[in-house]
Structures are given as C-alpha cells and as structure tokens.
Amino acid sequence: MTYRVGQRVRIAARPHEGHHRTPAYCKGKTGRIERIHASFPNPETRAYGEDGLPEQRLYSVGFNPGDFRVSVDIYEHWLEDAE
Amino acid sequence: MDRAVHDRGGWPTDAPIDRSEHDLADWELLTDALAHVLAGKGLMNVDELRRGIESMPPDEYEQASYYERWLYSIETILTEKGVLAPGELNA
Numbered sequence: 286m287t288y289r290v291g292q293r294v295r296i297a298a299r300p301h302e303g304h305h306r307t308p309a310y311c312k313g314k315t316g317r318i319e320r321i322h323a324s325f326p327n328p329e330t331r332a333y334g335e336d337g338l339p340e341q342r343l344y345s346v347g348f349n350p351g352d353f354r355v356s357v358d359i360y361e362h363w364l365e366d367a368e
Numbered sequence: 369m370d371r372a373v374h375d376r377g378g379w380p381t382d383a384p385i386d387r388s389e390h391d392l393a394d395w396e397l398l399t400d401a402l403a404h405v406l407a408g409k410g411l412m413n414v415d416e417l418r419r420g421i422e423s424m425p426p427d428e429y430e431q432a433s434y435y436e437r438w439l440y441s442i443e444t445i446l447t448e449k450g451v452l453a454p455g456e457l458n459a
Contacts, residue, residue, distance in 0.1 A: 304419040332413075
C-alpha cells in the first residue's frame with residue numbers, strides 16, 4: 286500500500302528479531318505522513334547478504350509522544366493505514 | 369516493549385549526555401577506511417555492518433567504543449563469509 290502526505294498511519298508494533306530500522310520507541314504509535322523520501326533496498330534482507338529487492342518506499346512519519354514532536358523515517362512495510 | 373541493546377532512542381535516563389569530542393586514533397581512521405574498502409569491493413555492506421554490531425553481547429556492546437563495535441562487526445561478518453578463518457585475527 287502506498288501512503289500520501291498527511292495520511293494517518295500507525296507504525297506496526299510487531300516484534301522483529303533481526304536487523305530492522307524501526308526504533309522501539311515509535312512502534313505502535315500513530316502519526317501522519319510528513320514526506321515521501323524515495324525507495325531504497327530493504328536493509329532487513331540486505332543485512333544478511335541479500336540484494337534488498339524489492340526496494341521499499343521510505344516515509345517520514347511525524348507524531349507527538351509527549352509535549353514535543355518527533356519525525357522518524359519508516360519503511361512502508363512497517364506502516365498501517367490508521368484513517 | 370522488548371528492545372535490543374543498540375535500540376537506544378527513548379530510554380529514560382537522568383544521566384548527562386557526553387557531548388565531548390576526541391581526536392580519532394590511527395586505528396579508528398583505519399577501521400573506517402577498511403569498512404569503506406570492503407563495501408567498495410562488495411564484500412560487506414553497511415546493513416551487514418549494523419547487523420554485526422547488533423549481534424554483540426549486550427555487556428560487550430556497553431563496554432565497547434564506537435569503532436571497537438565496527439571492528440567486532442567486521443570480524444564477525446568476514447568470518448561468517450569465510451573471508452577470515454575463525455580466530456584468524458587472534459593468531
């Protein structure tokens with residue numbers, strides 16, 4: 286699924302044993318797409334010697350965990366529609 | 369939520385953040401150069417470098433400096449790929 290700027294999304298809370306780029310502090314949080322960066326080889330497979338294909342789209346997701354704002358770069362397969 | 373030792377963001381702490389800089393030692397510069405050469409030759413990519421760092425036992429991770437973690441990872445990944453024999457660097 287492709288997301289658009291401004292769309293509400295939830296960052297998946299699923300456990301993942303191997304290398305991945307979704308920090309624990311943002312798992313399960315809901316925010317909005319702020320920016321669509323580009324697509325990149327998937328580091329989750331590339332970290333184990335594979336080619337990282339198919340590429341995954343990378344988004345900037347903004348949310349408010351407290352009285353401050355956080356923007357975090359999250360790959361598409363870690364996002365869920367929260368509209 | 370369970371998290372690995374390297375996944376530091378959002379850890380509650382009252383400890384001050386050490387923002388001091390230090391000059392890099394020769395071995396640290398060489399370690400950086402080595403990682404880039406290995407990437408350039410297609411022997412090891414940055415995601416593998418990170419994965420190797422994340423495989424460190426948590427107490428070793430806490431004790432190690434930034435480039436000590438890189439060295440641990442480079443040795444781990446190159447041994448895994450058979451570029452280095454197990455224990456070769458200890459000889």
